[in-house]
Amino acid sequence: MGTKIDQNKQQKKDTLLKTAFHLFTTKGIAKTSISEIVEAAGIAKGTFYLYFTDKYDIRNKLIAHESSLIFKKAGEALAASGITNFDDRIIFIVDHILNQLNENQALLNLINKNLSWGIFKNALIQNTEEGVNFKHVYDQMIQESGTPIRDPEVMLFLIIELVSSTCYSAILYQEPVDLVSLKPHLFEVIRSIIDAHRRPIT
Amino acid sequence: MGTKIDQNKQQKKDTLLKTAFHLFTTKGIAKTSISEIVEAAGIAKGTFYLYFTDKYDIRNKLIAHESSLIFKKAGEALAASGITNFDDRIIFIVDHILNQLNENQALLNLINKNLSWGIFKNALIQNTEEGVNFKHVYDQMIQESGTPIRDPEVMLFLIIELVSSTCYSAILYQEPVDLVSLKPHLFEVIRSIIDAHRRPIT
């Protein structure tokens, strides 16, 4: 099974990912060249191509990986919290993710500067390697909630888009208000959205 | 006066803008080179640098111009509509803008693919050349509405972010639903947001 070789391979890949993340968040993707990544990683240029097809491939894998980690932590915290009410659970998760992004602004910046919310959302909703599937958790949460939700997918979409687009400028630029001030508004709107999706459409 | 020369200058600039818009929306900014733009425009390379500092300068000018046009049209339509109720006015404007973006998907794509909501928002909120100032219109609308609005700026921010982030995937990819299906949800949430900002914070 060549474990040593496989370990070595994974190590090289990880080094490249780590170095790329650092450079991407430090100086931006556009201004980071593959040459720089491999040089900073202390790995040969040709080796890069053994693991990634190009700069955007490594970026996507980076975002997918980090995003799924963020979600995983939020899910674990939710489980530990013992919260059972559906609305509170959603708010809890949003809050937890916002706090993580607030503490990992480099990642938030990378995600936004590269328009990769799609990848982020995929990491939340679909199954990516690491195996957490928020869609599944979400569906289960809906089932466990007593009341039925109309168009649950649209509702999730609205919430994710609202949260992601507002938190970006709030966290990074405190515009129009900082994260702490934004949260009450945001949570209020989220609760409104959920409420609305419990009523028949108007 | 130099009418002929000035006309010629404006014409060159316009040709460059038009050509750049076409190429940017067709194949993306990153993959469009200045060489291509000038070649397609039938203008000398040096001439480009007479009017723009670089590729991103022409993109910004493009987005600012187009965005302010979109808003101007929405404002004019609102005036012509005779609607007086505040909530309905907001919905009307959002609806109008969504329709315009739906019909100008190339622009929508350009704006999003280049993370230039900031520029778009500036065109809406601040005064750019063409002289329409939505912030001013918005403030007037609030005054004319009978009931007071709490944190009007945050409210506008929430609405703009919600609309802009959701419409992108709805219009361009019909994801998670198409624009027609999205609108009722969106308008419902917007009304909730406005309602919430009429109540004292919870």
Next chain:
Amino acid sequence: MGTKIDQNKQQKKDTLLKTAFHLFTTKGIAKTSISEIVEAAGIAKGTFYLYFTDKYDIRNKLIAHESSLIFKKAGEALAASGITNFDDRIIFIVDHILNQLNENQALLNLINKNLSWGIFKNALIQNTEEGVNFKHVYDQMIQESGTPIRDPEVMLFLIIELVSSTCYSAILYQEPVDLVSLKPHLFEVIRSIIDAHRRPIT
């Protein structure tokens, strides 16, 4: 005779020369473009070509003009000094020119940075516009000196080359010694050169 027009012409030319000198000495010829010169001079680009053929033409005219001025002053000072001894006259002129260059290091730098000693020497030896002709003065000095000089042209060449090449680094960089320290050595060697040219060749 269109004096006004002629005055205007001369004024434009002078402005260009003055501006070019400033830019050449400030940021070097290579990094100074004609565009910059005309812009700084507040004159149209096309006008430049009415007076000069290119960047190097204006540089040469600049150096020739400044050089001949330097010599003119040295000649006038010599006449005023009343010195009659040949050797002392040569030393006096060299000393005077060295002092001028020391006070006009921008010019010295321009001359050297552009390998234009030839032009400088021409300005000394040949007749350039302004009409001072050092060669003529030099020949007269030799005639007035009692003793005959062998190969006077070679002698002048040796002196000029020695002075010009050594003063550059002494004045601008105090290398290997500063101008004050260099002078005694230089004058000593010059006197040796003159002495040698009074003896038959060995």
Next chain:
Amino acid sequence: MGTKIDQNKQQKKDTLLKTAFHLFTTKGIAKTSISEIVEAAGIAKGTFYLYFTDKYDIRNKLIAHESSLIFKKAGEALAASGITNFDDRIIFIVDHILNQLNENQALLNLINKNLSWGIFKNALIQNTEEGVNFKHVYDQMIQESGTPIRDPEVMLFLIIELVSSTCYSAILYQEPVDLVSLKPHLFEVIRSIIDAHRRPIT
């Protein structure tokens, strides 16, 4: 070991140096582009930047290399000559270098046209790669000469500047006289300079 690769690398570098030297001396540095160099050398443009940072880097390396070679040869010839008298040694070296420059006018032109006497002098005085150090040889020569020399560094400076500035026009343009005619004058002045530096300053 990588002998083959290393050989190949050195060969590329040498080819570039050789080609650059030819073009620089044929048509001047200013009018030689990197594109021309690599095209003439039959090497890819990118490869140039693997070995040199820019045009001036290759020029400096060229001059330093050639200059140190010239000196090395003069030093070897001196050793072989068996001359012991200090003055004669200096004259011998100057004579040898003059002859070499006379036979390598392309190099002489390159050095002068690019004002790189500093680099040339460094190659003479300091230790550059090839390992000859003229300053060291010079100091030893002074020690071995019986009589003490005042300000030996200034003396060397005077000689180098005198020789280099006069030989340029004599060799390349026979102005004011050709090299053969210049030599006696030059040697005479050099002997005067040395003599003067044996006496206390006047």
Next chain:
DNA sequence: TATGAATGAGAGTTCATTCAT
């Protein structure tokens, strides 16, 4: 005489990608 918009060749440089080792 004076202008300055327009030109376009070409300079310098980067960098993703290949492939022999």
Next chain:
DNA sequence: AATGAATGAACTCTCATTCAT
């Protein structure tokens, strides 16, 4: 599997020069 020298297309940007006004 890993290397890194070599590639060369493609890029941005400059600037001397022209010429219609």
